[in-house]
Amino acid sequence: MSIVTPDSVRIPQARSLGSQILRDLAVLVLLAIASLAAGLVMNRFSPSPLPIVYQAPEQRFDAELTTLVSAAPFKIAPAATVGLEEFRSAVEGKSALILDARPSEFFGQGHVPGALNLARDDFAHDYRDLAGVLQAAHDKPIIVYCSGGECHDSRLVANALLSLGFGNVSVFTGGWDAWSAAGLPASTGSAR
Amino acid sequence: MVGGRAAGIDRERAMMPAGNSRRNYAVLAVSIAVAAVFIYAGIDKIRDPLQFADSTAAFAILPAVLINLLALGLPPFEVACGVLLLAPPTRRVAALAVAVISVMFFTALGSALLRGLTLDCGCFGVGAPSRPRMWLELALDVALFSIALFVYLRSINSLSARAP
Numbered sequence: 001m002s003i004v005t006p007d008s009v010r011i012p013q014a015r016s017l018g019s020q021i022l023r024d025l026a027v028l029v030l031l032a033i034a035s036l037a038a039g040l041v042m043n044r045f046s047p048s049p050l051p052i053v054y055q056a057p058e059q060r061f062d063a064e065l066t067t068l069v070s071a072a073p074f075k076i077a078p079a080a081t082v083g084l085e086e087f088r089s090a091v092e093g094k095s096a097l098i099l100d101a102r103p104s105e106f107f108g109q110g111h112v113p114g115a116l117n118l119a120r121d122d123f124a125h126d127y128r129d130l131a132g133v134l135q136a137a138h139d140k141p142i143i144v145y146c147s148g149g150e151c152h153d154s155r156l157v158a159n160a161l162l163s164l165g166f167g168n169v170s171v172f173t174g175g176w177d178a179w180s181a182a183g184l185p186a187s188t189g190s191a192r
Numbered sequence: 193m194v195g196g197r198a199a200g201i202d203r204e205r206a207m208m209p210a211g212n213s214r215r216n217y218a219v220l221a222v223s224i225a226v227a228a229v230f231i232y233a234g235i236d237k238i239r240d241p242l243q244f245a246d247s248t249a250a251f252a253i254l255p256a257v258l259i260n261l262l263a264l265g266l267p268p269f270e271v272a273c274g275v276l277l278l279a280p281p282t283r284r285v286a287a288l289a290v291a292v293i294s295v296m297f298f299t300a301l302g303s304a305l306l307r308g309l310t311l312d313c314g315c316f317g318v319g320a321p322s323r324p325r326m327w328l329e330l331a332l333d334v335a336l337f338s339i340a341l342f343v344y345l346r347s348i349n350s351l352s353a354r355a356p
Binding site: 017020021024025027028031032034035036038039040042043046048050051052053054055056057106147149150151 | 238241242245246249256257259260261263264265267268272273284285310320321348
């Protein structure tokens, strides 16, 4: 009969726990490799596969813009900006064409009344859809907005419109956040 | 022999303290809940990998060459973790994976909050960039990590209890 002290029990238990965790981590690494392989295979057969190296929205937008016009490479230039009061009076007086640059899901959830959705992430498609309205409003002021705060979509879309020959394009920097925070009316639905 | 083994298991169950049994039910319940979260989050990212890649890029942590690989590899990994959490033999490894992913998201979110960034985490579906939502997702990561650790340690304990 042997006498076992508590310490001599704990040390082998700790060792076996450590080796168990290491074995589990090794399984995790294999699982991660298998998941990456599965992801790459799914991407290979996806209708819109991702490139291996990430491209920022600005780079993708630049490439998309060149499908519409053979212009010089897209550059981010400061666009004119308007504040909430000026934007509100343009919306209420219908004196400007209002464009929402957010993705269509957000546009559907709520947008400024009368605004049209020219989403940055689907610019070429939306631009072709809205070509008639945009050409009719060629000499009218155009105001673009997105979520507000730090969103860049409105600036990118405004800049693209300037590149495409629209002369009077500005950005409402407060965006949807400022509009809804002010308790101003909203429309819902995806109808353009 | 089979009957004898089953009788042995029944005897073990009968001898099992009530608290132990309750903890086993708790492990099962939280495993199902976490599995549902991970399967949902994984499928959501698989449906729109570009959105997840953009969310990852907004953290400004990874180089461009790794962003799309993460956007393609992590969603199937999350779904696999969710499925493996549901099966008792693979629950231990899946719980460790959930703990590792939670730490990863916590670190990324925490560093973004410290750097004053406002972004959409992309951890549990798409949303508008928002700091309150970032704090909420940070808290969710802490909760997921705690649950995963609980499930993992319970599974390790029952493994050592079964060892000869």
